Each structure stands twice: as C-alpha cells, then as structure tokens.
Amino acid sequence: MADDQQRPSDELLRLAGAYGITPDYWGFDGTRRDVSADTLRGVLGALGVDASSPARIALATAHVEDMPWRRVLPPVVVVRQGRHGHVPVHVTDGDPVEVWLELDPEVGGGRREIAQADVYVEPRTVDGRLVGRATFTLPADLPLGWHEVHAEGPSAHAHSPVVVTPARLELPEVLRDRHAWGFMAQLYSVRSHASWGIGDLADLADLGWLSGRRCGADFLLINPLHASEPTVPVTPSPYLPTTRRFVSPLYIRVEDVRETAYLSAADRSLVEWSAETVLALDTDPGPIDRDAVWTAKRSALEVVFAAPRSAAREAAFVQFKEEQGSGLDGFALWCALSERYAGRAWPVEAMDPTSTLVTAARSELAERIEFHRWLQWVADCQLAEAQQAALDGGMALGIMHDLAVGAHPEGADSWALADVLARGATVGAPPDMYNQQGQDWSQPPWHPDALARAAYRPYRDMLRTVLRHAGAIRIDHVIGLFRLWWVPEGHSPAEGAYVRYDHEALVGILALEAHRAGAVVIGEDLGVVEPWVRDYLSERGVLGTSVLWFEHEMTGGPLAPEHYRPLVLATVTTHDLPPSAGYLAGEHVALRERLGLLTEPVETVRAAARVERERMIGLLRERGFLGEDPSEREVVEALHRWVMATPSVLLGVSLADAVGERRAQNQPGTDQEYPNWKVPLADGSGQVVLIEDLFDSPRLRSLVAVLQSRR
Structure with a gap:
C-alpha cells in the first residue's frame, strides 16, 4: 500500500x-x-x-x-462486422449535419448513407460554445475494411476512418479437424556451413522445408526478425529492435541475391573475401558475433547493390518501394543518418524528421537511402522464398513470425513515430515469481490517444509488413494490447502503473490484417493476465499460450493435460527459460543466483525447484509417460507426451530441446551479465549442431517419432 x-x-x-x-x-x-x-x-x-x-x-x-466535444467526429471508429456501430457527431447545438460513408476501395468502394439514431444527449458548453451531439448508426452489413465517414454542415466539415473488423478469426480449414505441431527456433542460432556466422533466411527456407518434409511439422516459430542498427555495435536482442516494421538485413543470404551470380570476377572476389572472415564462425560454439557478421555482410551487399539489375528485377524493386511508401523512405533515411553520425551524438536538428538538416540529408544521402531500401526488398524476397519453401515441404502454416512488444528508445521507430509514442516512461513488467525485482524493457510505449488520433495507421502498417510472408504471427506480451506496465523516468520497475489501451481497436485491427493475410494469430498471454482477457481473445479467435511449467491447478500442482485450453499454442518451455534439460537440472536457479537476481535465499528457491521437478516426474509416471530410472532424453520426451495429451490445437517444440541443448538463450532482467541472444544451437555436450546434421540427430529423430504419434 x-x-x-x-x-x-x-x-x-x-x-x-x-x-x-x-x-x-x-x-x-x-x-x-x-x-x-x-x-x-x-x-x-x-x-x-x-x-x-x-x-x-x-x-x-x-x-x-x-x-x-471539441471534435466533430471521433479520430477513428472501430466496429466488429455484423454489429451496429455508433458515431457521435458534435456540432453547434441545433445545427443540421449530413453524414455518410465512403467504402474502402479494396472492397469495391461506393457511398452508403447513415441514419441518425433517436438518442438524446444533453448539450455541453465547451470553450464558450453550446455543443450538441447527434448519434448516427452504422449499418451492420458493412464489409471488412478501412472505410471513411464524412460529416458536413454549417459547423461540421470532417471525416474519419471507420474500420470494420472480423467478429472472429477462424482457424484455417486444415487445422479444424486435427492438431498441429511445429518447431520453435531462434533463427540466428541455427546455422549451416554457408551461414556467414549467423542463421539467415536461406537457412530459414531449408529449416522450414526439412521440418515439414522429414518431420511432418506444420509450422516453424522463429524469433522476431525486426531490423537492428545499420552500424556496429548491433543490439543482440531480437526483442529490442530499431523498428518492428522492417527486417534486419543481417539475415540476408548474400549468395542468394540474384545479381551476385552475375558479378564480375573482381567483384565476386570482394564478396568471397568478405565471407572468408566469418564463415569459420559457423562451427564456433562461442557467442554469436553480430558485429563481425554485419561488417562482412554489409561490405558484400554494397558490392551486389552496385551491380546492374534486369528490367524485371528493377520493376519489382520499384513496385516494392511504392507499396511500402513513406514508411520505407523514413526508415531508409534514418539508416543513412545513423551511418553519418555513427559513434557520436546526433545533432539536435537531426532528431526532427521535418527539420531543414534532415530535408537536406535526403538529397545528400540519396545513394545510401536507396541502398537501405534495396536491402529491405532483398530481405522481403528471401522471406517470401522461405515461406514458400516451408509450404512446399508440407507445412500447413509455414513460418510463424514473432512481433516484439516495442522498439529501441533511440531507434528508427522512436525517430519516425515520435508523435505517437510516449516520452518519459518505458515499458516493463511488475515483479513476478521469476523476476522479483520487476523488469524495465527500455522501450517507449504507444501513446494511446495519439495512436487513436493517427487512426492506428502506424500500428496497421507495421502489422501488414510483418504479415506479408507469414502463415501465423505470435504477439509477444499480448496483454500489451489491453494494458502496459509503464515505468516513469527515474523510477524502478516495481514503481510503475498499468495504462489501458483500446483493446477493441487494437485486437480488431490485428484480426482484420491477419484475416487479409490468411494468418493464424497467437497471443503470448503468460504471467499476470486478467481472466476476462483470455476469454475475450478466445472469443475473437486469437489463440493463447500455455507453457507446461507455468500451468497449475488451483491446488498448486501442475495442470492436468485435459484441463488445458483448446485454443492455445502449448509448449514445454519458452525462450526465457533454459531448455528442458537445463531446467530439469535446476540451471535456471543457479544462473539467477550467479547473476544476483534472487530476492529469496537460494536454498529456498532451489528446494522449490526440486519439489517442482520431482512432482512433475511423479505425475509423468502416473500417466504412464515415464518409467523408472529414466534418462534425461526420456524425461524430456515424457514432458512432450504430457503436452501432447492436451486438447491444445497447436504444440510448439523447442529446437533446443530436440538436440539436448542446456543453455538458455535469454535471462530476463539482465543485459551484459549473460550472453543473451548469442548462444548458437548445440547439443548437450556443447557441440554446435548445423542444419546439415540437424535432422539426422538421433535425439531429434527420437523426439519427432514421439510427436508424430499424436496424429
């Protein structure tokens, strides 16, 4: 208190x-x-x-x-399809007003009249003027889309978007009569002999195709591929990008850019020399060196960018630029400015996208701006190829992309979208059982009112780009569409407060864009979540998330499989915990002790972890999933049998669990204390596992045999 x-x-x-x-x-x-x-x-x-x-x-x-009351129309109206929406219109009391709707051109366009409802609201004096409110009712049969409501009269001349969203997202037909499973992977950690030191989009294509064809997987969930800095040092966390809308060119496979095949001998040598500096890193078990990788790739990509493109390729590039519009232009400009001011503070004027300095930079840095536009086009092409490869391999969904909560406070989104982001506070989380000091993620939150005034277009544009080549999308911390924990400047993470958002608008627009893309939506709803939120998401067709170690009965024991929610992605573990082998060994406790993250005596936490493990093993035996004196592999497989016994429509399997990896990818609440997001995929002995060997791994094949028995 x-x-x-x-x-x-x-x-x-x-x-x-x-x-x-x-x-x-x-x-x-x-x-x-x-x-x-x-x-x-x-x-x-x-x-x-x-x-x-x-x-x-x-x-x-x-x-x-x-x-x-100062606005003629609300800045935006979001309504579910099949329901009557209501539009309040404010005019000088007694003035007439005409209201109509212009339909979205994507659904055929046209004009629809709107009837006034018989609703009386007491006038209000605002700024010395008596303002009346007339209420107009939107038809219930409006098509999905982004429409425009218009109001005209002596004291009214306004228009606002009307967004009609799906009442519910339905599962694709292929998933309506069966369950599906897929791998979960941190793409940067999954490398091949040709990866330049980091897992890339060609590796993603191979991983998707092989997972479908050789294992029968239906999806591949990967970490966010959002763009990082265009200069070194590169922030390692995929959950702290410079922008959530565009892709990190760090994941581009240079040799797969078509123009690379037609380079002159001299230029090809330049590309090969760049590759030589990092190809040896593919088998290095140490932390992934993004700085070395990006330095080498950027040099090679600059050579390829300078090569001529065919007429068709150039036309495709131009079309991509037109489709992405000012958002791409602004991001590319920010990248060019970041290169100009690399290693030093930006001038104050450069922080304003509308300043004279920035306007001049658009001309001065035109070539670099075009380079960064081109990088996004190349990445987009390779993403499309990866999704197609996954589907060709037999996957029902293909690639499941991940959307981070926010972006870096000094990144491209913070620069270009400053008018819809809040300043003086960051997003985080209150204390919980795994992070008892709370968390500060350092990301500026959406400003709720400013985002509404922008008609949610920045949010919509971000979703459209992420969904371009996705069979599904996971929304990290989906509760952020309802409320976010704001940590005011100068306060500890425990001294924050929840700020509520218009979830009907945010979830509705997400459903609309996913419907248009044909994608399934999964919300990561772990942690402290009000029960009605899960009910609401289920009603809208957004799947939830269940992690075995976090699911408990009212008595405190592990939740029985039959009690899991059907509409979820169920998993044994998550990227914020060690893989199952490490968790069973209590490494999550040892690591937090070593890093000083515990607020209780280590003996107490270790004893609780031992009780949790022993109780789980006992239940696995009771269910017949595990015998006496089991090996580590058998326990991990039994944990997956437990999740397989749930009614959950999707089952996610950590690729790290499949090969026996023990090291965590991330330890929440740390920055430099642990090599977060830098751990390459390896087996239980620390030996790096490359894609060439991955699907012949006896441990993976054994776990896949268990998974295939679900069908």
Missing part, C-alpha cells in the same frame, strides 16, 4: 482514470497493490499531462473531459 504522503488525492485519481491509468493492480502473489501519487504524476507526465499541483490537475481534468 502507498504511505499517507504518497496516497493519491481523489482529484488525481479522477485525472489518472480519465487517461486510462489504473491506480492499483494485483501482484503475482495475489496481493492488491496501490500505485503511489508520485508514480501517477510520472505516468501522466509521460502522457503530456501536468499534474504537479491541485490547480494543474483541475485544469487537465476539465481539458480531457471536454476533448471529445
């Missing part, structure tokens, strides 16, 4: 509520916790609201409560 000096006043609570800030929350231990007044003021400040005094609070409250 907040102490008396930190207890918010009623006026501050009212203002916070008007901006969607929750004044309390339930902790992972079941205790209700109040948010302090200082935290509320900090979060309001990040929203651009001054709550520093009672007078300022009163002024801000009056402003926010009058704001809807």
Whole structure:
C-alpha cells in the first residue's frame, strides 16, 4: 500500500482514470497493490499531462473531459462486422449535419448513407460554445475494411476512418479437424556451413522445408526478425529492435541475391573475401558475433547493390518501394543518418524528421537511402522464398513470425513515430515469481490517444509488413494490447502503473490484417493476465499460450493435460527459460543466483525447484509417460507426451530441446551479465549442431517419432 504522503488525492485519481491509468493492480502473489501519487504524476507526465499541483490537475481534468466535444467526429471508429456501430457527431447545438460513408476501395468502394439514431444527449458548453451531439448508426452489413465517414454542415466539415473488423478469426480449414505441431527456433542460432556466422533466411527456407518434409511439422516459430542498427555495435536482442516494421538485413543470404551470380570476377572476389572472415564462425560454439557478421555482410551487399539489375528485377524493386511508401523512405533515411553520425551524438536538428538538416540529408544521402531500401526488398524476397519453401515441404502454416512488444528508445521507430509514442516512461513488467525485482524493457510505449488520433495507421502498417510472408504471427506480451506496465523516468520497475489501451481497436485491427493475410494469430498471454482477457481473445479467435511449467491447478500442482485450453499454442518451455534439460537440472536457479537476481535465499528457491521437478516426474509416471530410472532424453520426451495429451490445437517444440541443448538463450532482467541472444544451437555436450546434421540427430529423430504419434 502507498504511505499517507504518497496516497493519491481523489482529484488525481479522477485525472489518472480519465487517461486510462489504473491506480492499483494485483501482484503475482495475489496481493492488491496501490500505485503511489508520485508514480501517477510520472505516468501522466509521460502522457503530456501536468499534474504537479491541485490547480494543474483541475485544469487537465476539465481539458480531457471536454476533448471529445471539441471534435466533430471521433479520430477513428472501430466496429466488429455484423454489429451496429455508433458515431457521435458534435456540432453547434441545433445545427443540421449530413453524414455518410465512403467504402474502402479494396472492397469495391461506393457511398452508403447513415441514419441518425433517436438518442438524446444533453448539450455541453465547451470553450464558450453550446455543443450538441447527434448519434448516427452504422449499418451492420458493412464489409471488412478501412472505410471513411464524412460529416458536413454549417459547423461540421470532417471525416474519419471507420474500420470494420472480423467478429472472429477462424482457424484455417486444415487445422479444424486435427492438431498441429511445429518447431520453435531462434533463427540466428541455427546455422549451416554457408551461414556467414549467423542463421539467415536461406537457412530459414531449408529449416522450414526439412521440418515439414522429414518431420511432418506444420509450422516453424522463429524469433522476431525486426531490423537492428545499420552500424556496429548491433543490439543482440531480437526483442529490442530499431523498428518492428522492417527486417534486419543481417539475415540476408548474400549468395542468394540474384545479381551476385552475375558479378564480375573482381567483384565476386570482394564478396568471397568478405565471407572468408566469418564463415569459420559457423562451427564456433562461442557467442554469436553480430558485429563481425554485419561488417562482412554489409561490405558484400554494397558490392551486389552496385551491380546492374534486369528490367524485371528493377520493376519489382520499384513496385516494392511504392507499396511500402513513406514508411520505407523514413526508415531508409534514418539508416543513412545513423551511418553519418555513427559513434557520436546526433545533432539536435537531426532528431526532427521535418527539420531543414534532415530535408537536406535526403538529397545528400540519396545513394545510401536507396541502398537501405534495396536491402529491405532483398530481405522481403528471401522471406517470401522461405515461406514458400516451408509450404512446399508440407507445412500447413509455414513460418510463424514473432512481433516484439516495442522498439529501441533511440531507434528508427522512436525517430519516425515520435508523435505517437510516449516520452518519459518505458515499458516493463511488475515483479513476478521469476523476476522479483520487476523488469524495465527500455522501450517507449504507444501513446494511446495519439495512436487513436493517427487512426492506428502506424500500428496497421507495421502489422501488414510483418504479415506479408507469414502463415501465423505470435504477439509477444499480448496483454500489451489491453494494458502496459509503464515505468516513469527515474523510477524502478516495481514503481510503475498499468495504462489501458483500446483493446477493441487494437485486437480488431490485428484480426482484420491477419484475416487479409490468411494468418493464424497467437497471443503470448503468460504471467499476470486478467481472466476476462483470455476469454475475450478466445472469443475473437486469437489463440493463447500455455507453457507446461507455468500451468497449475488451483491446488498448486501442475495442470492436468485435459484441463488445458483448446485454443492455445502449448509448449514445454519458452525462450526465457533454459531448455528442458537445463531446467530439469535446476540451471535456471543457479544462473539467477550467479547473476544476483534472487530476492529469496537460494536454498529456498532451489528446494522449490526440486519439489517442482520431482512432482512433475511423479505425475509423468502416473500417466504412464515415464518409467523408472529414466534418462534425461526420456524425461524430456515424457514432458512432450504430457503436452501432447492436451486438447491444445497447436504444440510448439523447442529446437533446443530436440538436440539436448542446456543453455538458455535469454535471462530476463539482465543485459551484459549473460550472453543473451548469442548462444548458437548445440547439443548437450556443447557441440554446435548445423542444419546439415540437424535432422539426422538421433535425439531429434527420437523426439519427432514421439510427436508424430499424436496424429
């Protein structure tokens, strides 16, 4: 509970509520916790609201409560297909107004009249003007799409988007009468002899095709491929990208760019020399060196970029640029500026995309800007080939992409989308049983009101790009579409507050774009999630996530397989835990002790982990999944038999579990203390496993035989 000096006043609570800030929350231990007044003021400040005094609070409250009445139309209206939506229209009281709808050109266009509803709302005096509200009803038979509502009259001249979203995303027909399983892989860690030191998009194509053809897998879930910095050092975390919309060119396979085959002998030598510096890293069991890889690849790709393209290839490049529009232009410009100012602070003027300096840079850096556009086109082509290879291998879904929660505070999204991101706060998570100090992910959150004023277009554009070549998409921390834990500047991760978002709009637009792409959506709904949220997502056709070690009965024991939710992606483990072999050995406890992340005595945590493991092994024996004196491999397979016994429609299998890897890819709550996101795929002895040998691994073949028995 907040102490008396930190207890918010009623006026501050009212203002916070008007901006969607929750004044309390339930902790992972079941205790209700109040948010302090200082935290509320900090979060309001990040929203651009001054709550520093009672007078300022009163002024801000009056402003926010009058704001809807100042607008003729809402900035955007989001409605489910098959339902009547309502559009409030504000005009000078007594004035007439005509309202109609222009349909999305993608569904044929046209005009639809909208009828006024018989709803009376008391007029309101705003800024000295008496404002009335007329309510208009949208037809229930509107097609899916992005339409436009118009209002015209003596005191009205406005238009706003109307987004009609699917009532529910249905599973593809191929998954309606059977369960499906697939591998989960950190792509950068899965290498071949031709990988230049990091798993790439050619490796993704091979991994997808081989997983489908040789193992019968239906999908391949990979880490986010979002773009990192165009210069070194490269941030290793795929969950802290510079942008979530575009792809990291680090994953491009240079030799697979068509123009590489037609290079002159001299230019080909330059490419080969670049490759020589990193090809040996493919078999190195040490941390992945992204800086060395990108230095070599960038040099080689610059040579290929300078080579002439055929007329058809050039036309395809031009079409890609037109499709991606200003978003691609802005990202490429940011990349070119990042190269110009590499290693030093950007001038203040360069931080403003509309400044004179940046305008001049568009001309001065035109060649580099075009290079970065070209990199995105090449990556897009290779992503398309990887998805097609996965489908050709027999997969039902193909590649399942992952969408990170946010982007780097100094990255391309923060630069280009500053008007829809909040400043003065970062996204994180309150304390939980695995991170008892809370987490600060350092990413600026969407500003809820600003994003709505932008009609959610930045969010939509991001989704469209990620879904271009996806059979499914996993939304990391899907609760962020409902609420996010904001950590105000200068506060610890435990001193944050939840800020609510318009989930009907965010989930609806996600469903619309996934429907158009033909993709399945999975929401990572682990941790403290209000029960109604899971019900809502299920109602909308968004699958949830179940991890064996996190699923418990009310009595505290492991959740019985038959009690799992049907509409989930069920897994034994996750990338934030050690692979199963390491978890069974208690390495998650040893690692957190070594890194100083425990808030309880290590003996207590170790004993709890031992009880958890022994109880699970006992239950596996009771179910007949495990015999006496089992080997490590047999226990891991038994854990997968447990998950296979659930009604869950999707089953994810960590590729690390399939080869006996013991090392964690990531330890939440750390930065430089652990080689997060740098661990190459290896077996239990630490021997690197390359794609050429992966599918002949006896351990993988044994686990696959277990998985294939589910059907």
